[in-house]
Amino acid sequence: MGMGRPREFDAEMALDQAMEVFWRHGYEGATIAQLTEAMGINPPSLYACFGNKEGLLKAALDRYTKLRGVWMDEVVAAPTARAVAERMLMGIADKQTDPANPPGCLLVQGGIACGTGSENVPFELAARRAQNEDQLRERFVRAKAEGDLKPTSDPAALARYVSAVSVGMGVMASSGSDREALRQVADVAVQAVEAQSAEKT
Amino acid sequence: MGMGRPREFDAEMALDQAMEVFWRHGYEGATIAQLTEAMGINPPSLYACFGNKEGLLKAALDRYTKLRGVWMDEVVAAPTARAVAERMLMGIADKQTDPANPPGCLLVQGGIACGTGSENVPFELAARRAQNEDQLRERFVRAKAEGDLKPTSDPAALARYVSAVSVGMGVMASSGSDREALRQVADVAVQAVEAQSAEKT
DNA sequence: CCACATCTGTAGTGAACACTACATATCTGG
DNA sequence: CCAGATATGTAGTGTTCACTACAGATGTGG
Numbered sequence: 001m002g003m004g005r006p007r008e009f010d011a012e013m014a015l016d017q018a019m020e021v022f023w024r025h026g027y028e029g030a031t032i033a034q035l036t037e038a039m040g041i042n043p044p045s046l047y048a049c050f051g052n053k054e055g056l057l058k059a060a061l062d063r064y065t066k067l068r069g070v071w072m073d074e075v076v077a078a079p080t081a082r083a084v085a086e087r088m089l090m091g092i093a094d095k096q097t098d099p100a101n102p103p104g105c106l107l108v109q110g111g112i113a114c115g116t117g118s119e120n121v122p123f124e125l126a127a128r129r130a131q132n133e134d135q136l137r138e139r140f141v142r143a144k145a146e147g148d149l150k151p152t153s154d155p156a157a158l159a160r161y162v163s164a165v166s167v168g169m170g171v172m173a174s175s176g177s178d179r180e181a182l183r184q185v186a187d188v189a190v191q192a193v194e195a196q197s198a199e200k201t
Numbered sequence: 202m203g204m205g206r207p208r209e210f211d212a213e214m215a216l217d218q219a220m221e222v223f224w225r226h227g228y229e230g231a232t233i234a235q236l237t238e239a240m241g242i243n244p245p246s247l248y249a250c251f252g253n254k255e256g257l258l259k260a261a262l263d264r265y266t267k268l269r270g271v272w273m274d275e276v277v278a279a280p281t282a283r284a285v286a287e288r289m290l291m292g293i294a295d296k297q298t299d300p301a302n303p304p305g306c307l308l309v310q311g312g313i314a315c316g317t318g319s320e321n322v323p324f325e326l327a328a329r330r331a332q333n334e335d336q337l338r339e340r341f342v343r344a345k346a347e348g349d350l351k352p353t354s355d356p357a358a359l360a361r362y363v364s365a366v367s368v369g370m371g372v373m374a375s376s377g378s379d380r381e382a383l384r385q386v387a388d389v390a391v392q393a394v395e396a397q398s399a400e401k402t
Numbered sequence: 403c404c405a406c407a408t409c410t411g412t413a414g415t416g417a418a419c420a421c422t423a424c425a426t427a428t429c430t431g432g
Numbered sequence: 433c434c435a436g437a438t439a440t441g442t443a444g445t446g447t448t449c450a451c452t453a454c455a456g457a458t459g460t461g462g
Contacts (some may be wrong), residue, residue, distance in 0.1 A: 003406095003407070003408075003459065003460050003461085004406085004407040004408025004409065004458085004459060004460075005407080005408050005409040005410075005457065005458040005459045005460095006408080006409075006458075006459060007408090007409065007410095008409075008410075008458095023314075024314065025314055025315065025316050025317070026229075026312075026313070026314030026315065026316070028227075028229045028230060028316065029229060029314055029315045029316025029317070029319070030316065031316065031317075031448085031449070031450085032449075032450055032451075033448090033449090033450095034317075041410085042410065042411055042412085043411095043450085043451070043452080044409080044410065044411075044412095044451095044452075044453095045409070045410065045411090047450095047451070047452075048408085048409070048410090052450080052451075053450065053451090104313075104314075108313060108372065109313060109314040110314075111227075111314070112227070112305075112309060112310055112313055112372055112375060112376075113224075113225065113226055113227030113230055113305075113310040113311075113312070113375065114226070114227065114230045115226050115227070115229065115230025115231065115232065116226070116230070116232075116235075118230070122375070122376060123376070125376075126376035126377065129376075154385065154389075156385075157385035157386065157388070157389055158389060160373070160378075160382055160385060160386050161385075161386045161389040161390060163369075163373075164366060164369030164370055164372075164373055164386045164390075165365060165366055165369055165390075166369070167368070167369040167372045167373070168364075168365030168366055168367070168368040168369030168370075168372075169365055169369075171309065171313055171365075171368045171369075171372070172361070172364075172365055172368070174313060174314065174323070175313075175323060175324070175326075175327035175330075176327065177361075181361055184355065184357075184358035184361060184362070185358065185361050185362045185365045187358070188358055188359060188362040188393050188394075188397070189362060189365075189366075189390075189393055190393075191392070191393040191396040191397070192389050192390055192391075192392040192393035192396070193389075194396070195392040195393070195395070195396055196389070196392070204429065204430045204431085204436095204437070204438075205428080205429060205430080205436085205437040205438025205439065206427065206428040206429050206437080206438050206439040206440075207428075207429060207438085207439075208438090208439065208440095209428095209439070209440075232418080232419070232420085233419080233420060233421075234418090234419090242440090243440065243441055243442085244420085244421070244422080244441095245421095245422075245423095245439080245440065245441075245442095246439070246440065246441090248420095248421070248422075249438085249439070249440090250439095253420080253421075254420065254421090403462105404461105404462085405460105405461090405462085406459105406460085406461085406462105407458105407459085407460085407461105408457105408458085408459080408460100409456105409457080409458075409459090410455105410456085410457070410458095411454105411455095411456085411457095412453105412454090412455090412456105413452100413453090413454090414451105414452085414453080414454100415450105415451080415452070415453085416449105416450105416451095416452105417448105417449080417450090417451105418447105418448085418449070418450100419446105419447080419448070419449075420445105420446100420447090420448100421444105421445080421446095421447105422443100422444085422445070422446105423442105423443090423444080423445085424441105424442090424443095424444100425440105425441095425442090426439100426440080426441085426442100427438105427439080427440070427441095428437100428438085428439075428440090429436105429437085429438080429439090430435105430436090430437085430438105431434105431435090431436090431437105432433105432434090432435090432436105
């Protein structure tokens, strides 16, 4: 029994192109025609490889969060809660205005509200954003245990806050705010984390 | 010459229903069938009154921002920059989790990314969000002039920051965060504004 | 070289979409 | 009561959508 004709395209490179289309137009705004053209394949190849449009989105999200996860590891490796917040928010200011990518964040652009039949998409995106928030929360829990954050501070609230600011910056970026504007937001936002930090001794 | 048959529905009540559909499903996710059913009218009445789907959205946005404008006036009437931020963000925490409305903010849920033919929608929403930001900035400029904010503070950056947090909270609300979670975010966020406030004398 | 398995390109499928033609109904002004 | 004007309900219009049937191409194992 043979193994069949081999695939003629690179799945990861195709995913990168699909990711950009979803990023720019959102899940519902992206059409199969746009996706296949960007990926350089025909619809049957797409469906054979990813199942359907939502499967392609999930694969693109997997790839996105995998790349992003590497960076998040660097973020939480910062020495203090304040440094974590600064590294995260300043990094986001830069990443979300990087001309190499569409503006904003795929986890927001992908779809905040969707129509009937795609109700699952916003949940999917929210779940991935929640993963980042969890990682931040764990880091802030540690910061509190280490005495880096005040004993009265709430690590979960801080993580939610940083996550919320990140999302807000993503929307700003996608609607035309430039890097400098985002950095100013990040700069102000970090001060709230600083206010929760223990005094320097 | 006669004046023609009078309209049988109330345009504002119909708009309220349309607003809720856009709010819940976004511009692209909302269908004319859903809109007409919610509004209690048939498609020809919709098109005669609002032109097309995008015209209906703009009319709904006008109504939304008009209602919201009343509240924003109360927000900027708070005595200090810190109080403005607190009233705004705490109010948003409550409004965006009010079960009387869909969760989140129409200016975000309406559409952050859209497909070909609706590229104008995200711009339209961004422009309305910018109006709020302008109002905040003017208020913070005044706060700085009054010595309420530090001489080193940047009112424009502060306004952008509060606006960004508001948007982030809207996304959180639409993805299931409850009122308490949003209030915690607001509470942390206010501390950044406080850090820019002059010392109490 | 053959049986089999998988991929690829062409060319569609039915369904859902935004939008509208048209006949009818209901008003005002004369 | 009639003419003109505008609204309404029915029943569609063409287009675009996600998705697929099918035939041919290209590989592997025997």
